[in-house]
Amino acid sequence: QSVVTQPPSVSGAPGQRVTISCTGSSSNIGGGYAVHWYQQLPGTAPKVIINGNNNRPSGVPDRFSASKSGTSASLAITGLQAEDEADYYCQSYDSSLSGFVFGTGTKVSVL
Amino acid sequence: QVQLQESGPGLVKPSGTLSLTCTVSGGSISNFYWSWIRQPPGKGLEWMGYVYNAGSTSYNPSLESRVSMSVDTSKNQFSLKLTSLTSTDTAIYYCARATGTFMTPVAYWGQGTLVTVSS
Numbered sequence: 080q081s082v083v084t085q086p087p088s089v090s091g092a093p094g095q096r097v098t099i100s101c102t103g104s105s106s107n108i109g110g111g112y113a114v115h116w117y118q119q120l121p122g123t124a125p126k127v128i129i130n131g132n133n134n135r136p137s138g139v140p141d142r143f144s145a146s147k148s149g150t151s152a153s154l155a156i157t158g159l160q161a162e163d164e165a166d167y168y169c170q171s172y173d174s175s176l177s178g179f180v181f182g183t184g185t186k187v188s189v190l
Numbered sequence: 191q192v193q194l195q196e197s198g199p200g201l202v203k204p205s206g207t208l209s210l211t212c213t214v215s216g217g218s219i220s221n222f223y224w225s226w227i228r229q230p231p232g233k234g235l236e237w238m239g240y241v242y243n244a245g246s247t248s249y250n251p252s253l254e255s256r257v258s259m260s261v262d263t264s265k266n267q268f269s270l271k272l273t274s275l276t277s278t279d280t281a282i283y284y285c286a287r288a289t290g291t292f293m294t295p296v297a298y299w300g301q302g303t304l305v306t307v308s309s
Contacts, residue, residue, distance in 0.1 A: 112293065113293050113294070113295075115294075115295035115296075117295075117296075124284055124299035124300065124302055125235065125299060126299075127295045127296070127297050130289075131294070131295065136297075168234065168235055170235075170295070170296065172293060176237075176250060177248045178237055178239065178248050178292075179240075179296070180237065181234060181235040181236070181237060183234050184234040184235070
């Protein structure tokens with residue numbers, strides 16, 4: 080079973096910068112497949128905030144940015160705001176699954 | 191704008207079969223990757239599988255022996271069947287669609303439907 084690992088939680092004060100890591104393997108992130116990032120607010124479906132081309136859909140603030148290197152990726156939130164408190168997931172394609180794989184998820188708390 | 195809506199029972203019995211349908215509006219179901227993704231209460235997202243090219247399928251190996259998916263192009267719907275249910279199948283079930291190919295993000299989601307497996 081392919082596993083993509085994220086830290087369970089990260090926190091920061093308003094205005095700070097936080098990063099979320101996303102560690103995969105050669106069958107997904109390391110295989111050159113795109114990594115997408117989602118935000119899930121309580122009681123709602125996940126929403127794409129950054130796609131694999133590091134593009135943000137309309138309406139997503141530019142304080143969200145992403146990067147990728149080797150078998151890992153990361154999401155950065157700069158100028159953290161109270162409304163950013165949510166669960167965040169990375170997602171890629173996995174060649175051993177022949178399908179999608181989601182990261183384990185990270186809860187962002189604003190102190 | 192593409193919209194997806196899940197329908198099906200909210201309560202199913204252990205050892206039974208879950209059947210869910212996703213109705214798609216605002217676009218044709220004939221193309222794209224149509225997924226089922228589930229989320230146990232308080233836990234993360236699990237990709238269950240997708241149907242694409244109006245009938246081809248790919249399933250998560252962890253579920254492959256119990257899951258099947260299909261498309262009904264005449265009704266613009268796709269469906270999920272999951273057999274031999276246990277309490278670990280209790281989850282919110284989302285139907286969803288990638289923007290384009292399997293390399294693109296899952297941009298369209300239904301609101302999700304909570305399915306509880308209990309006698």
